[in-house]
Amino acid sequence: MNHEEARTRLLDAAGRLFYERGIQAVSMDELRAASGVSLKRLYQCFPAKHDLVEDYLLRRDARWRAELADYVARQARTPEDGPLVVFDWLHTWFTAPDFRGCAFINAFGELGAVSDAVTRAARHHKLAVLEYLTDLVRVLPVRDPAELAGQLVLLVDGSITAAAMTGAPSAALRARTAGAILVAAAATTTAATATAGPDASPAPVSAPTPSG
Amino acid sequence: MNHEEARTRLLDAAGRLFYERGIQAVSMDELRAASGVSLKRLYQCFPAKHDLVEDYLLRRDARWRAELADYVARQARTPEDGPLVVFDWLHTWFTAPDFRGCAFINAFGELGAVSDAVTRAARHHKLAVLEYLTDLVRVLPVRDPAELAGQLVLLVDGSITAAAMTGAPSAALRARTAGAILVAAAATTTAATATAGPDASPAPVSAPTPSG
DNA sequence: TACCGCCGAGAACGATCGTTCTCTAGACTA
DNA sequence: TAGTCTAGAGAACGATCGTTCTCGGCGGTA
Numbered sequence: 277m278n279h280e281e282a283r284t285r286l287l288d289a290a291g292r293l294f295y296e297r298g299i300q301a302v303s304m305d306e307l308r309a310a311s312g313v314s315l316k317r318l319y320q321c322f323p324a325k326h327d328l329v330e331d332y333l334l335r336r337d338a339r340w341r342a343e344l345a346d347y348v349a350r351q352a353r354t355p356e357d358g359p360l361v362v363f364d365w366l367h368t369w370f371t372a373p374d375f376r377g378c379a380f381i382n383a384f385g386e387l388g389a390v391s392d393a394v395t396r397a398a399r400h401h402k403l404a405v406l407e408y409l410t411d412l413v414r415v416l417p418v419r420d421p422a423e424l425a426g427q428l429v430l431l432v433d434g435s436i437t438a439a440a441m442t443g444a445p446s447a448a449l450r451a452r453t454a455g456a457i458l459v460a461a462a463a464t465t466t467a468a469t470a471t472a473g474p475d476a477s478p479a480p481v482s483a484p485t486p487s488g
Numbered sequence: 489m490n491h492e493e494a495r496t497r498l499l500d501a502a503g504r505l506f507y508e509r510g511i512q513a514v515s516m517d518e519l520r521a522a523s524g525v526s527l528k529r530l531y532q533c534f535p536a537k538h539d540l541v542e543d544y545l546l547r548r549d550a551r552w553r554a555e556l557a558d559y560v561a562r563q564a565r566t567p568e569d570g571p572l573v574v575f576d577w578l579h580t581w582f583t584a585p586d587f588r589g590c591a592f593i594n595a596f597g598e599l600g601a602v603s604d605a606v607t608r609a610a611r612h613h614k615l616a617v618l619e620y621l622t623d624l625v626r627v628l629p630v631r632d633p634a635e636l637a638g639q640l641v642l643l644v645d646g647s648i649t650a651a652a653m654t655g656a657p658s659a660a661l662r663a664r665t666a667g668a669i670l671v672a673a674a675a676t677t678t679a680a681t682a683t684a685g686p687d688a689s690p691a692p693v694s695a696p697t698p699s700g
Numbered sequence: 701t702a703c704c705g706c707c708g709a710g711a712a713c714g715a716t717c718g719t720t721c722t723c724t725a726g727a728c729t730a
Numbered sequence: 731t732a733g734t735c736t737a738g739a740g741a742a743c744g745a746t747c748g749t750t751c752t753c754g755g756c757g758g759t760a
Binding site: 300301380381382386402434437 | 508509510512513588589592593594595596597598599600601602607610611614615635638639641642643644645646647649650652653654659662663665666669670673
């Protein structure tokens with residue numbers, strides 16, 4: 277077996293087991309058994325468990341965002357659809373049998389207090405998602421794309437949490453509905469959203485000013 | 489030392505240490521040292537660590553919701569203010585030096601896959617918060633209080649996650665702004681929201697229908 | 701005073717885990 | 731064929747942890 281193939285098999289096993297059961301609940305010996313890679317090779321590829329954990333998170337971040345971007349690129353009928361199609365993808369994810377919430381939120385809750393690398397990886401992931409959503413939102417005629425993207429990210433993380441804990445994928449639909457309202461409210465003009473199809477709000481509103 | 493006092497001191501220590509560092513990262517011996525309760529007494533109060541974990545979560549749930557409800561009851565100038573004042577409380581929480589996200593999300597990420605009790609406690613907490621928000625929203629003239637409360641819960645959990653990971657308490661302000669938009673959009677009439685003060689949206693919109 | 705029961709301190713036990721080491725078998729080379 | 735290198739299987743090591751046990755001391759009682 278190649279060194280590169282061993283790495284891949286280890287990361288595959290780690291990706292499955294760490295996500296399913298939590299990082300600390302999976303021993304190196306289980307990873308050896310699940311991957312078919314010997315313990316010696318395992319430590320040649322990853323000198324310590326935290327190295328494997330770090331690469332697991334980095335790979336998951338890249339794949340998660342790539343899948344999301346692919347889905348949005350394929351499913352959005354117009355660029356204006358983009359932000360809301362994100363929630364459709366979330367819905368399909370929530371429906372997957374192995375769905376168990378956000379791997380980064382989980383890892384952060386488990387090891388964020390004791391591992392800088394985990395905290396960094398989680399923060400990086402959330403920031404990257406925010407940037408992706410900001411890009412999606414930028415094609416819309418909105419006053420403050422960064423603000424709207426920040427609001428949508430709240431719905432994304434909130435729905436992931438809700439779906440993970442209650443087991444109900446419908447959190448994605450609720451988030452989508454709320455997201456559509458926020459998008460409409462952030463729009464600068466009514467006419468510009470007329471091309472957005474049935475998702476566009478018929479009457480955008482200005483954002484209320486907080487009083488507290 | 490009383491049996492009841494030992495219990496209290498143990499739950500105090502557990503509440504602090506479990507939240508700060510994660511459950512698995514805190515040993516029974518550390519709890520003994522932090523609480524000043526002997527190991528023998530510790531096991532008389534809590535026969536196993538998971539019993540202490542369960543009571544830790546139950547107590548935290550009760551206290552967290554009580555603090556939130558107290559704050560809302562004291563700070564909301566009108567009943568219509570209630571839902572948005574929730575986000576003000578979140579902001580003060582996010583600013584606390586020991587803030588490290590939602591204890592239930594953290595515990596779920598760490599042990600949800602291997603502990604039914606943790607999953608139950610986390611689910612119960614999130615459901616109770618949803619019910620509380622539903623009660624707050626019910627005083628507003630909205631078409632579907634349950635739906636609106638469900639949307640606001642997404643913002644609550646999303647902002648907790650964002651604040652925990654990025655360390656920026658401003659996530660609460662962004663969530664509040666978004667919440668105000670959702671509240672306004674859910675309103676049945678414009679006149680009814682006129683009494684809500686500066687938080688009320690000047691022009692409520694109807695919710696767009698999802699297309700996907 | 702002698703006895704009894706409870707308590708705290710901490711050693712001890714058994715299990716698990718991350719990591720390293722040993723041993724053996726096979727592949728490659730001169 | 732003899733020698734050398736490598737890899738895999740799995741034992742071993744050292745540390746930690748949850749839990750239990752032992753021991754010595756202290757308070758209450760006849």
